[in-house]
Amino acid sequence: MLVLPENQRQLSSNKKQSLALVQLLILFPLMLQLPIILTAIVLFAPIYVLVRGRLNQSMAVNRWLLLIISLLVAIFVYQYYGTFRGKDAGVALIVCMYSLKLLESWKYRDFNLILTLSFFIFAMTFLFTQSFWVLPYMFLAFAVIIYVLMRGNAYASISFSWKPALKLLLLSAPLMVLLFLFFPRLPGPLWKMPGQLTSGSGVSDTMSPGDISTLNLIDEPAFRVKFTTDALPKTSDLYWRGLVLESYDGITWRESEQRSDITKNIQTQGEVFEYFVTLEPTRQRWLFGLDVPVSLRQQSRLKSDATLVAPYRINKRIRYRVSSAPEAIISETLTPVARQINLELPEDSNEQSKQWAIEKFTEAGSAESFVAELLQHINQQPYFYTLTPPIMEREMVDDFWFNHKSGFCEHYASSFVFMLRAAGIPARVVTGYQGGEYNQVGGYYLIKQKDAHAWAEYWVQDKGWVRVDPTSAVAPSRVDVSLQAEMMERGFLFDELPDAELLSSGWLDYASQWFDNANSFWQEWVLDYNQDNQWDLLKWLKLQSLPAYYVNGIVLLVVFAVIYFLWRRISRQHTHLDDVAKAYQRVLKRLAKKGVKKRVDEGAQQFFSRVIKQNPQWQHQLSPILRDYQTLRYRKSAFSKKDEVFQQCLARLKRNARYLQL
Amino acid sequence: MPARWLSSLRLGIRAKLERWQRSRAPLAKSLQLSQRNTYVFPTRYGFMLLLTIILMGIGATNYQNNLVFIATFTVIAIGIVAILLTFNNLVGLKFSVHNAEPVFCGQTVRVPISVTADKEHLSISIGAEQEVLHTIDVAPMAEQRVDVVVPALKRGVHSLKAVRCQTLFPLGFVQAWSWLFFDSQYVVYPKPVAPDTEWLGNGDSNGQYSDSFKPGVEEFYGLRSYKRGDLMSRIHWKSFAQGKGLQTKEFVDYLTEPDVFDYDAFVGIDVETRLSQLCYLLLNAHEEGNAFGIKLPNKYLAPDKGESHLHNCLLALAEFEG
Numbered sequence A: 001m002l003v004l005p006e007n008q009r010q011l012s013s014n015k016k017q018s019l020a021l022v023q024l025l026i027l028f029p030l031m032l033q034l035p036i037i038l039t040a041i042v043l044f045a046p047i048y049v050l051v052r053g054r055l056n057q058s059m060a061v062n063r064w065l066l067l068i069i070s071l072l073v074a075i076f077v078y079q080y081y082g083t084f085r086g087k088d089a090g091v092a093l094i095v096c097m098y099s100l101k102l103l104e105s106w107k108y109r110d111f112n113l114i115l116t117l118s119f120f121i122f123a124m125t126f127l128f129t130q131s132f133w134v135l136p137y138m139f140l141a142f143a144v145i146i147y148v149l150m151r152g153n154a155y156a157s158i159s160f161s162w163k164p165a166l167k168l169l170l171l172s173a174p175l176m177v178l179l180f181l182f183f184p185r186l187p188g189p190l191w192k193m194p195g196q197l198t199s200g201s202g203v204s205d206t207m208s209p210g211d212i213s214t215l216n217l218i219d220e221p222a223f224r225v226k227f228t229t230d231a232l233p234k235t236s237d238l239y240w241r242g243l244v245l246e247s248y249d250g251i252t253w254r255e256s257e258q259r260s261d262i263t264k265n266i267q268t269q270g271e272v273f274e275y276f277v278t279l280e281p282t283r284q285r286w287l288f289g290l291d292v293p294v295s296l297r298q299q300s301r302l303k304s305d306a307t308l309v310a311p312y313r314i315n316k317r318i319r320y321r322v323s324s325a326p327e328a329i330i331s332e333t334l335t336p337v338a339r340q341i342n343l344e345l346p347e348d349s350n351e352q353s354k355q356w357a358i359e360k361f362t363e364a365g366s367a368e369s370f371v372a373e374l375l376q377h378i379n380q381q382p383y384f385y386t387l388t389p390p391i392m393e394r395e396m397v398d399d400f401w402f403n404h405k406s407g408f409c410e411h412y413a414s415s416f417v418f419m420l421r422a423a424g425i426p427a428r429v430v431t432g433y434q435g436g437e438y439n440q441v442g443g444y445y446l447i448k449q450k451d452a453h454a455w456a457e458y459w460v461q462d463k464g465w466v467r468v469d470p471t472s473a474v475a476p477s478r479v480d481v482s483l484q485a486e487m488m489e490r491g492f493l494f495d496e497l498p499d500a501e502l503l504s505s506g507w508l509d510y511a512s513q514w515f516d517n518a519n520s521f522w523q524e525w526v527l528d529y530n531q532d533n534q535w536d537l538l539k540w541l542k543l544q545s546l547p548a549y550y551v552n553g554i555v556l557l558v559v560f561a562v563i564y565f566l567w568r569r570i571s572r573q574h575t576h577l578d579d580v581a582k583a584y585q586r587v588l589k590r591l592a593k594k595g596v597k598k599r600v601d602e603g604a605q606q607f608f609s610r611v612i613k614q615n616p617q618w619q620h621q622l623s624p625i626l627r628d629y630q631t632l633r634y635r636k637s638a639f640s641k642k643d644e645v646f647q648q649c650l651a652r653l654k655r656n657a658r659y660l661q662l
Numbered sequence B: 001m002p003a004r005w006l007s008s009l010r011l012g013i014r015a016k017l018e019r020w021q022r023s024r025a026p027l028a029k030s031l032q033l034s035q036r037n038t039y040v041f042p043t044r045y046g047f048m049l050l051l052t053i054i055l056m057g058i059g060a061t062n063y064q065n066n067l068v069f070i071a072t073f074t075v076i077a078i079g080i081v082a083i084l085l086t087f088n089n090l091v092g093l094k095f096s097v098h099n100a101e102p103v104f105c106g107q108t109v110r111v112p113i114s115v116t117a118d119k120e121h122l123s124i125s126i127g128a129e130q131e132v133l134h135t136i137d138v139a140p141m142a143e144q145r146v147d148v149v150v151p152a153l154k155r156g157v158h159s160l161k162a163v164r165c166q167t168l169f170p171l172g173f174v175q176a177w178s179w180l181f182f183d184s185q186y187v188v189y190p191k192p193v194a195p196d197t198e199w200l201g202n203g204d205s206n207g208q209y210s211d212s213f214k215p216g217v218e219e220f221y222g223l224r225s226y227k228r229g230d231l232m233s234r235i236h237w238k239s240f241a242q243g244k245g246l247q248t249k250e251f252v253d254y255l256t257e258p259d260v261f262d263y264d265a266f267v268g269i270d271v272e273t274r275l276s277q278l279c280y281l282l283l284n285a286h287e288e289g290n291a292f293g294i295k296l297p298n299k300y301l302a303p304d305k306g307e308s309h310l311h312n313c314l315l316a317l318a319e320f321e322g
Helices: A013-031 A036-054 A063-081 A087-104 A108-125 A134-153 A163-182 A336-341 A351-364 A367-380 A396-404 A409-422 A481-489 A507-527 A531-540 A548-572 A579-593 A604-614 A616-634 A644-658 B002-024 B044-063 B066-090 B237-241 B271-288 B307-319
Strands: A221-227 A239-245 A273-279 A293-296 A318-324 A427-434 A437-439 A444-448 A452-460 A464-468 B030-032 B039-042 B094-097 B108-116 B121-128 B134-138 B144-151 B156-159 B163-167 B174-180 B185-189 B213-225 B247-254 B259-262 B292-296 B299-304
Touching: A013 A036, A013 A087, A013 A108, A013 A134, A036 A063, A036 A087, A063 A087, A087 A108, A108 A134, A108 B044, A108 B066, A134 A163, A134 B066, A163 A531, A163 A548, A163 B066, A239 A452, A351 A367, A351 A396, A351 A409, A367 A409, A367 A452, A396 A409, A409 A427, A409 A452, A437 A507, A444 A507, A507 B066, A548 B066, A579 A616, A579 A644, A604 A616, A616 A644, B002 B039, B002 B174, B039 B044, B039 B066, B044 B066, B066 B121, B066 B163, B066 B174, B108 B121, B108 B134, B108 B185, B121 B144, B134 B144, B156 B307, B185 B307, B259 B271, B271 B292, B271 B307, B292 B307, B299 B307
Parallel strands: B259 B292
Antiparallel strands: A221 A273, A221 A444, A239 A427, A273 A318, A293 A318, A427 A452, A437 A444, A452 A464, B030 B094, B039 B174, B094 B108, B108 B144, B121 B134, B121 B163, B156 B185, B163 B174, B213 B247, B292 B299
16 A cells, blocks of 8 residues: 655544544543633534534634634633633643644644644643542543554554554553652642642631531541551540640630740650551641650651641641550649649639639549549530530630530530639640541541540649540530431440440441542552652662662663563564464474475475475375365365364364474 | 754664665565664654653643653653554564566566565555655565565666665654665666667678578478478378389478667667667567567677567666667
8 A cells, every 4th residue: 555655644534533532532521620611612623523524524624714713712711811821721721722723633743743732631630630530531541542543553444453552551551650650750849830729627726616606527538547556546545636725815725835845755655556647738737646646757846745746837648657655644744834824814704614613623622533523514414515506705614614505525625624724723725636437448547527626634743744535524415416427436435325336337338448448549659659758669679778870770770671571572472373373383493493494485385395395204294284284274164163173183283283203 | 943953863864874784784585674673763743742741741740740740651651662562563574575577767666575474563664765655564474565666767787775664653653664675686678769760671681591491381392301200291292103202391481581680770879769779679579579689789689589588688788888
């Protein structure tokens, strides 16, 4: 077949339609992200081509008209976004131009251009969505691009299967993984893009329970914890410490600005648990750890109030390693400054509560029995747990403790600490998360935003800061009905609840655990893989002590080795030969070894008679082979493969070929 | 501009490579492409892909987006595998050259080449360097024939120049190519041109051929005494009856005087035209079924008939150096 030089080749209507289909496939996930009107614009060109092609009409569009359309679209995009800069406007413009390009594609050149650009266009999808499904979709789309490219480059009209395209993609997979793991990367961003998102999260740096009338439980993951030690902490110890709030102005609890005790004053004792925390972005600096964290890797800091602080705001998902000892003692001795901070109460407010606390304390006699008394009080008196408490703006503690008697953890923690301070016991509020769902598939705890919690700590000589959770004292019967299910998940919190254990893993639970496991793997190893992980991997491979250029050299070597093995695989893949051909080839090889080679222009008959003429002693070995070969090859139609004669003949040929003695 | 610069660079490299390969390639009737004599270079689409990859890499780095990184690395891997596949699409092909039919100057020579392979090779283009390429698909264990087309611009016996063999398959991002140097010659006869004046025979015949005849069946020639084995039908019974013994009738075929075309008979005409006119006369004589010969300053071919004689005469013209 004579083929024109590629710059003269025209695109056939069929090829153009296949381009339109590729465009639709590539643009589909992006269209879900674009405003609807832009989606319509983007859809126009491929659909126009497909419809005209179906009707066998010309797809030609006037060049000037096309230019005008392009300009109008560009103006529209500018109007819509007010700029061409930035991710959204840029992507919108590129996508529109990409789809309009189809209308002026006439030549083989345009065919290749559009397909090559398709790779780029698809990659832009990931700027908008990072869902799990997009990646398999990408491989599908790339397979289609490769398939269409292959068809475009196969000049002769052959029936073309999907297999080569899929094979090409499969062959490139190991290289891709290797490049992903080892290819050196620059730290980004190279330039700042406008319009990055910021949003809050489950725990904030202040707490003003009186202001809140509705607390929304957010069913999103806050962080995941994977223990490296075999033993897991007791369920009742699952308090994830976040912030310590020491300063109270009557409405809001805040972190104290006075840094009272800076020296390291945490005494590790009892069992120590080591674990990794994978924290979702919080846009804040604090980190969470199991109460009480005792040591921390990485650059982050363990503060004297046993909270963790990162050196920068957590704007993307991070992973860090902590050790905790639930029985550790914080601040065996208290500095006078710290004592003062933790006793401070605003004057002239909540007088009733203050009075009440002092009375009760003198009755109780010691800090511990006073705490027990308070918990008893919450449990016995009609205190309710609800997420829709009334607003208590002034005299919040009085209002809560004596009037409304309903609220959620913040109300309880806040009032509890108030009472202790009023009685002269140093106390403070701790916020963080409580509980967590153990994922049996992945072997980790998933802590969600809705697990956010606040509790209290009071100081006792020799025992340091002791955790007490007043919310847990609320009688289970007085927990808001709408929270029953929620409560069950929290398990022990209201631990008289009978059904808590019955609700264990059904298959749906298991499925959701599996999904979260896959998701966390996805996030940890795909979305969050970065320079640090790369470095960890090198460390794990014991390559970290080598100079960088050695490492690069080794990586390059591995890459080339993989390429070499791919090459070997590719070049060895002979097309499948049937049994007859295999036996025949075996004979030819044997003869070639003896110095008799079949010439290209010779048929089997010719070749064998030549060989026999030259080497008559081989006649009785070779002639049965030739006879069988010819029978099987040229009289195949005479009998089917299942036929006994055929089988005998084939078996004889194979045997003769295998045991040929020359 | 960069495109032009790039293509001139590419042409330069190619010319160098061709010379290099020619210098170390053994001339043969059949040859096989191996890793050592096959080359790859990106096409302009390959460079475009590279540009795309760079853009994707910048995007991925800027947004620190691992999925974009995955997309980028996938495209890089596809590119690398495409290089290997394209290269492999050429390596392993076996070629053997066959003799080309002689042609007249101004026609095109078709040198048949058979292509075989152990596995499937798709979209293989073959052709003389700087000529039209033919594209074929090669199936495993089957022979494919393709004609290398060369314009016959000058008479003579020519060696086949470099034959180019290339492929863009599967993705068109890289081109793999090689040159095949065959040990093959083809003959270009002079272009036949009718002489202005009619050829009137050999003019002053040297008498060698006047009254020439050979034993035949056409005309009675005479009698001779019978020899054993003579046909009964040929016996001249009349003279036997006259008692002259057994006589056999002899027949001969008279030959029309064969033309011997003489190079020197064309006075005042340049060499090429002379040869062209001689060529025309030879063809004419052959067509009419006459015997003919040719006389060149350095060569004489005795009159004869038949295709191979014609070929020899025309070959003499083609090879003539005057």
